[in-house]
Amino acid sequence: MYTLIETDVIIFGGGGAGSRAAIEAYDHGAKVVMAVKGKVGHSGCTPWVGTNAAVGPWSNENDRPEYAMRDLLAHGGFLGNQELVKILANDSANRIFELQDWGVELARNQDGNIAINHAPGHTFARNLTLKPSNPNPQKDGYPPGIAVMDALRGQLKKRDIRIMEDVALVDLLKTDGRVVGATAIDCNTNKFIVFKAKSTVLATGTYSHVFSHTTVSLYETGDGQAAAFRAGAELIDMENTQYIPARTGMPPGTILVNADGDRFLERYGIDGCKRMAKEITVRAVGTEIREGRCTDRGTMFVNVVDPMKKDEWDPDYWDRLEKNGSLYPGYTDQGINTAADQFETGPLAHTTTGGLRINDRCEASIPGLYAAGAVAGGVYGHARPEGFTVMITLVLGCRAGRLAAEGARSIDEVSIDEASADASFNRARAVYDVMAKNGIDETRSKIQSTMHEYAWVIKDRSGLETGLRVMKEIVFANRPMTQDVTKIMPADGFKWARALETSNLLLTAEMMLTGALERKESRGAFFRADYPETDNDNWLKNIIYNQLHGKVRVSTAAVDLRYCGPDDDRAVSPQWPRIDGRTRAIPTLARVGPYN
Ligand SMILES: Cc1cc2nc3c(=O)[nH]c(=O)nc-3n(C[C@H](O)[C@H](O)[C@H](O)COP(=O)(O)OP(=O)(O)OC[C@H]3O[C@@H](n4cnc5c(N)ncnc54)[C@H](O)[C@@H]3O)c2cc1C
CATH class of the missing domain: 1.20.58.100 (Fumarate reductase/succinate dehydrogenase flavoprotein-like, C-terminal domain)
Incomplete structure (x- = not known):
């Protein structure tokens, strides 16, 4: 009745995390199978990535990984897993070097130095831009992130890794309290597959499609989180998602106004959209919508105040707005007349912050199960400065792959309980x-x-x-x-x-x-x-989710503040304005200092 496939390590997901995990597991001696709903590198969010954050030789001489770590934790409201964030801050540069070795070029200034920009939420400029592998990336619908996926696909091809596309994870299988593989559907043949594996890695991305208005790829439907929940694993921080304020972006020479034509951002102490952390602008936009100063569609407008600046933006962005009314893969709307002096915009849900609760070995709460990338939760907390989520996929994907291979090597055999496959x-x-x-x-x-x-x-x-x-x-x-x-x-x-x-x-x-x-x-x-x-x-505190007799049960767990916390000596950054004199939802940025 089923097709049985046996392997050491089975990996679900073909974005940055899944692909990087597969490469590392194979390089550590494991027999690896990758199952991907959709196509490797064309089904998840990773090809859409624009910017990558890492402290390395390109950085300001005063920058340190521990400052990046502090930025991440402060931005996430100190809910992040401090050990995982430390690993992320320390290992990001290695993953960038590796991408360079694998043929990815970084954008450079005219003087030949690697270009870095200072994104909101970072104490120092440390965001790198990849040079797209395709000379015309926007025409194919992708920003530079496709270069990451092209490099990873190139490496996958060099290895004897079985890649099964259009294969969707259904359930995890357990025997004697250990995950021993999973079931899946081969969408093309309509066959039900049973994977028997010593280690199972989930890298299936977010659940952002709980919202119709979202930036993320259509494949992100919480399959990994739901399968883990059903198997009895703990999830963390599922209550939260991040948002972007404007699905059209904020093109040069434009301002955001509400349905009354009011430049409302100023009322919230925000000078302009561009240099603000998304969370600040989104909170202002969300308040206007909640208080009814929006269109019937819950949207507002981008006003063109300086049409001469139109040329400063990539023509392909304008094309995309003309066609889809949005810059993002997860949401399309009626096209926009970009010659008009105003067009409609509104927030979109972006990447979720919740998912499988993992420890610093990328292990979930059930033996045999690992998770990496956006399917894992609680890594950086309730928000993140731009550029770090793609690094999570590479850093933790690599780590999960190695540890899954080592885990597989440490056990002789696993067995599938047929009754659970039938169920x-x-x-x-x-x-x-x-x-x-x-x-x-x-x-x-x-x-x-x-x-x-x-x-x-x-x-x-x-x-x-x-x-x-x-x-x-x-x-x-x-x-x-x-x-x-x-x-x-x-x-x-x-x-x-x-x-x-x-x-x-x-x-x-x-x-x-x-x-x-x-x-x-x-x-x-x-x-x-x-x-x-x-x-x-x-x-x-983090909120922990698990099931009791199939029902959702929540409890809380205090955060381990082993390296830094909100009571540490801090300096207020001008990037975090006060909102109507109230305490900010996001803590102030930290004054830099050594934290370990
Ligand atoms: C538009 C956009 C722009 C972004 N820009 C940036 C940026 O500039 N910088 C940054 O740091 N981050 C950015 N992010 C976030 C970043 O892209 C993601 O956090 C990261 O790429 C997630 O990688 P991943 O491998 O975990 O998941 P993905 O790349 O999303 O891959 C998930 C994979 O799992 C597969 N899958 C899903 N369900 C199943 C199933 N049931 N069975 C098998 N496979 C399954 C999918 O098909 C896909 O292959 C952006 C996100 C979006 C949406």
């Missing part, structure tokens, strides 16, 4: 049955519209309670009836995977609402109108 197969068919009956796309729209209405940028208790009640009704209406499952196989593997994705979105949305109700404060990119302040006395 997964029946569940997958039952999910398809009920979703097909209720309408897969209709159910997905219901999830997304509920999240947009009750859990958008600025949340409050009554909205979250209503959202959770509605979400539980959708969960109930879509509960899989494994005992009634028809004997007929779903006819189309892609549609089957889409039904499973939708049920994963349902689960991750429920977790998000449950945790957002629990966190009674604002921090990083997480904003509650009824708790607008950051509350370090009560909420310097």
Whole structure:
């Protein structure tokens, strides 16, 4: 009934984290299989990356990895895993050197030095731009990040790694409390696959498609988080996502205005969009929307105040706005007339910050299971300065790959419990049955519209309670009836995977609402109108998610502040303005200093 594939290490996901993990696991002697929903390097967010942050020889002579570490932790509201952030800050330069060895070129100044720019949230300029591998990257729809994926794909090809594309993870399989592989659907052949593996690595990205308005690729539907939850693993910080303020970007010579034509950012102490951390601008935009100073579509406008500056922007960006009304892969709208003197814009949900809770060996809470990249949560906390998430995929992907290979070497054999493979197969068919009956796309729209209405940028208790009640009704209406499952196989593997994705979105949305109700404060990119302040006395804690009899259960865990915390001596950076005299949701940037 199933196709059985045996390997040392099975990796799910073909973005930066999955590809880098596969390379490292293979180089550490493991037999590796990679299963990817979609195509390697063309299915996730990594090809969209614009900027990479790393402290290295290109940096200011006063910069240090520990300052980068402090920036990351402060920006994330000190909820990050300090040991993982330390690894990230220390190892990022190595991953950049490696990309260079693998043929990636960094953008340079006219004097030939590597160009670095100073992105918001960084104490020093340390953001590098990759030279796109394709001379015309925007025409193919990708910014420079495609260079990372081209380099990783080149390295994968040099190794004897089995790559299975259009194969979607369904469930993790456990025997005697250890993850021993997983089930998956081959979307092209409609076959159910059982992977038997000594180590399993999840690198399946975010769950941002709980929102219809999102930047991320269509493949990011929380499949890894949901499978881990069902297997009994702990998840962390699922309540939060980051946002970008304007799906059109802020082209040169433009300003952001609300539906009344008011340059509202000034009221929030923001001089201009560009040099602000996204979270600050997004909070202002979210407040305008919440207070009704927006269009009926919950949007605002970009006003062209200096048309002469239009030429300063990449013509391909303008083309994309003309076609899609958005610069991002996850959201398309009616095209924009870029010759007009104003056009519509609005926030999009960006990368999520929650996911599998991992330790500094990238191990999840169940033996045999590893996670890296955006599928893992709690790494940097509730927000991040630009450029570090792609480095997480490379640094932690590499680490997870090595440790998964070493873990596989340390055990002789694993066995699959056939009953658990059968249960997964029946569940997958039952999910398809009920979703097909209720309408897969209709159910997905219901999830997304509920999240947009009750859990958008600025949340409050009554909205979250209503959202959770509605979400539980959708969960109930879509509960899989494994005992009634028809004997007929779903006819189309892609549609089957889409039904499973939708049920994963349902689960991750429920977790998000449950945790957002629990966190009674604002921090990083997480904003509650009824708790607008950051509350370090009560909420310097991560929210941990796991299941009890299949139901979402949350608890809290105090943050380990082993290297730095919000009470350390700090200097207020001008990048963090006060909002109406209130405490900022995001802590002030730290004064630099040694922290380990
Ligand atoms: C538009 C955009 C711009 C960004 N710009 C930057 C930037 O400039 N700098 C920065 O640091 N970060 C940036 N980020 C964030 C960064 O891109 C991501 O955090 C990072 O690339 C995530 O890498 P990943 O490998 O974890 O996931 P991805 O690259 O998203 O890959 C996930 C992979 O998992 C696969 N998958 C999903 N579900 C399954 C399943 N069920 N079975 C098998 N495979 C599955 C997907 O198909 C995909 O191959 C940006 C994100 C977006 C959306």
